Structure formats: structure tokens, C-alpha cells
Amino acid sequence: MKDGAKPILALQQWINDHRDEMVQDLSDYISQETPSDDKNLLIKGLDWTERWLGLRLGTPAARRLVDGGEHGDTVVLDYPSPTLGAAPWATALCHYDTVWEAGTLAEWPVSVDGDSLTGPGAFDMKAGLVQLVWALKACDALGAPRPHVRLVLNGDEELGSPSSRPVIEEEARRGAAVLVFEASADGALKTARKGVGIFRVEAQGEAVHAGLDPESGASAIDEISRVVLKLHGASDLAAGTSINVGILHGGTRTNVKADKAVAHVDVRVSSDEEARRVDRVFATLRAENPLAAIAFSGGWNRPVMQRTEKTAAMFARAAEVASALNLDLKEASVGGASDGNFAAALGLPVLDGLGAVGAGAHARNEWISITGMLQRAALAAGLLTRLTE
Numbered sequence: 001m002k003d004g005a006k007p008i009l010a011l012q013q014w015i016n017d018h019r020d021e022m023v024q025d026l027s028d029y030i031s032q033e034t035p036s037d038d039k040n041l042l043i044k045g046l047d048w049t050e051r052w053l054g055l056r057l058g059t060p061a062a063r064r065l066v067d068g069g070e071h072g073d074t075v076v077l078d079y080p081s082p083t084l085g086a087a088p089w090a091t092a093l094c095h096y097d098t099v100w101e102a103g104t105l106a107e108w109p110v111s112v113d114g115d116s117l118t119g120p121g122a123f124d125m126k127a128g129l130v131q132l133v134w135a136l137k138a139c140d141a142l143g144a145p146r147p148h149v150r151l152v153l154n155g156d157e158e159l160g161s162p163s164s165r166p167v168i169e170e171e172a173r174r175g176a177a178v179l180v181f182e183a184s185a186d187g188a189l190k191t192a193r194k195g196v197g198i199f200r201v202e203a204q205g206e207a208v209h210a211g212l213d214p215e216s217g218a219s220a221i222d223e224i225s226r227v228v229l230k231l232h233g234a235s236d237l238a239a240g241t242s243i244n245v246g247i248l249h250g251g252t253r254t255n256v257k258a259d260k261a262v263a264h265v266d267v268r269v270s271s272d273e274e275a276r277r278v279d280r281v282f283a284t285l286r287a288e289n290p291l292a293a294i295a296f297s298g299g300w301n302r303p304v305m306q307r308t309e310k311t312a313a314m315f316a317r318a319a320e321v322a323s324a325l326n327l328d329l330k331e332a333s334v335g336g337a338s339d340g341n342f343a344a345a346l347g348l349p350v351l352d353g354l355g356a357v358g359a360g361a362h363a364r365n366e367w368i369s370i371t372g373m374l375q376r377a378a379l380a381a382g383l384l385t386r387l388t389e
């Protein structure tokens with residue numbers, strides 16, 4: 001065994017000794033329903049979460065609450081290192097909202113079957129916060145050095161973080177590194193994520209009787225059909241760009257030329273260059289019939305998260321910690337975006353996917369591995385220690 005492995009294994013042992021409390025914490029946390037679109041439940045859920053954090057980590061050195069308006073509030077909590085005065089700051093991102101509507105728990109309560117635990121929001125991403133909390137506790141209980149940690153808890157991530165984005169950017173900028181406890185990709189950390197654009201294209205036609213007057217008017221459906229083909233044709237999978245018209249509406253009756261048709265579009269890109277190319281595709285959409293018109297709205301929700309050298313270096317440290325824990329840690333580039341995208345766009349090193357091992361984000365059977373939860377908490381604790389070097 002390498003000398004460096006000993007303190008990491010001690011952290012792991014301490015975490016393993018607290019397995020039952022971690023499982024209980026996660027079960028209790030999931031039992032607080034926090035749908036992204038239910039402000040009252042979000043307030044209740046955040047209140048519970050802060051009280052639980054107080055129990056586990058003590059009173060934070062600083063607390064800032066940012067009103068989310070109609071969306072969930074964001075709270076920023078500081079947990080300075082008790083051992084290192086001059087430690088760097090790391091920003092940890094955890095969202096407490098889930099995609100599950102109120103009442104889901106009644107039909108789908110938390111349950112444990114062997115090594116797997118299931119419940120709404122278990123994988124995305126309630127287990128992630130539990131892992132971070134116990135990683136911090138392990139470091140502090142054993143006197144292991146760690147950075148000062150600034151925890152950002154937001155309640156609108158599943159909506160694209162409309163109100164928390166500026167808070168995330170501001171807090172991320174104040175730190176040296178960003179750790180995102182979103183779920184892993186089959187155990188792999190996420191060092192690159194695609195950028196996501198959400199667009200809406202509207203075709204305006206002119207309604208006339210399609211049978212009596214076929215030569216006049218303009219069909220919005222005719223126009224939007226060409227738009228759909230043009231957009232799908234602009235996908236470039238080799239370059240990492242996919243464009244999908246996922247919803248299409250238009251027309252009123254079979255015998256009327258449609259005066260309106262709307263396409264809703266999801267775009268994913270792997271580079272800023274591709275984002276600009278896609279922008280140009282939208283900007284040059286034109287109606288073919290002079291009586292019709294095409295307009296688009298929307299834009300980029302999350303910028304591309306590139307695998308920078310700084311991020312790669314932080315992954316290398318995590319991989320060393322993993323090997324001390326006898327884990328084979330991989331990294332992945334994924335199509336889904338997270339709040340890590342915002343931080344990465346600021347040029348900060350970002351390690352994402354530090355959260356749960358399991359599967360089924362946004363799916364009715366999402367689950368996490370309890371062994372995985374313990375291992376990842378140990379990984380996070382070891383990584384925190386390494387980040388002070």
C-alpha cells in the first residue's frame with residue numbers, strides 16, 4: 001500500500017461505520033417532496049434540509065438566502081475548514097428540487113431492497129448531498145485537511161436554473177474549484193457536458209378554404225414542415241450536435257390551410273463553434289410563400305462544459321483517490337447539462353457526477369446503490385483532502 005492511501009482508507013472506514021445513519025438521512029431527505037414547480041413544498045423542503053444540515057454539520061459560518069421569486073429559493077452556506085485557516089475555497093453545487101410532482105411519494109415511498117434504495121429524487125440528486133455531508137463529517141472527525149467549502153443549494157435546477165444561475169456563477173467565481181454532486185454516469189465522473197438550447201419556431205400562414213380556394217392563402221404547416229427538415233438536416237452527430245423538433249402543433253381543420261404552426265426544438269452541442277453554426281441556421285429560416293412568415297425565439301439555456309486542462313488535472317487527482325480505494329474511476333462526456341455548465345463557462349475547474357451510483361434519472365424507477373453511496377462519500381472525502389495540496 002502506498003503511504004498516501006492510509007488516510008483515505010481511514011476516511012472510508014469512518015464512513016462505512018456510519019452506513020445506517022447515511023441511509024436514514026437519505027430516506028428522510030427523499031421523504032421531503034420538493035417538486036421544482038411547487039414553491040410551498042420547496043420552502044418546506046429547504047427548511048427541513050437546512051435543519052438537517054445544522055444537525056450534521058453545525059451552524060454554517062455564513063448563510064445567504066436568495067429569493068427565487070416564483071421558483072425555489074437558493075441558499076449559500078459556508079463550512080470553513082476547522083484545521084486549515086489558509087485553505088482554498090471549493091464550491092459545491094447541489095440542487096434540492098426534483099422532477100416529481102406532489103403526491104408521488106404516496107405511491108412510491110422510499111424503499112430499500114438489498115443494496116439498492118429507491119424513491120423520487122434518490123438518484124437525481126438527493127444522494128449526492130448526503131454523500132457530501134458525510135464526506136465533510138469524515139474529514140472533520142478525523143482532522144483531515146480539507147478546503148473551505150461553500151455549498152450552494154438551489155431549487156430550480158430541473159427548470160434550467162432560471163433564478164439560481166447568477167448566484168451559482170457569483171459563488172463559483174469566488175472559489176478555486178467546483179464540485180457538482182449530480183449523479184454519476186454509470187459510476188463515471190462527468191468532465192464534459194454538452195450545451196443545451198431550447199428554441200421555438202412559429203410559422204404564420206394565411207387561412208383560406210383549402211378545397212374551394214387552393215391557389216390563394218398560405219399554409220403554415222407547409223412552411224413548418226420545411227423548417228423541421230432543415231433543422232433536422234443541420235444535426236451533425238460527428239461534431240456532437242443534435243437538433244430535435246420534439247413537439248409540433250398546427251392547423252385547425254382538414255379543409256383549412258393552417259394559419260399557424262409551431263415547432264419546439266431541443267439542441268445539444270459540444271462546442272461553442274457549433275452553437276454559433278446552429279444560431280445561423282435559425283437566423284436564416286425563411287418562409288417560401290411570400291404570404292407566410294417564420295419567426296423564432298428561445299436560445300441557449302446552458303453553455304458547453306468543455307474538458308479543460310484544469311478539469312482534467314482535478315479528475316486525475318480524483319482517480320488517484322479512487323485507486324487508493326480500489327475503485328476504477330472513469331470519466332465521461334455526456335449530453336445532459338447541469339449547473340456545472342455555468343461554472344465551467346467561467347473557466348473554473350469543474351468535476352461533475354460526484355453524486356450517486358445508480359440509474360434512472362427522471363424515471364419512475366430511479367435508484368441508488370448504498371455501497372456506491374458509501375464509496376462515493378469516501379471518494380469525495382479523499383478528493384477534498386487532496387484539493388488542499
Ligand SMILES: [Zn+2]
Binds near residue numbers: 095124125157182183
Ligand atoms: Zn440533477
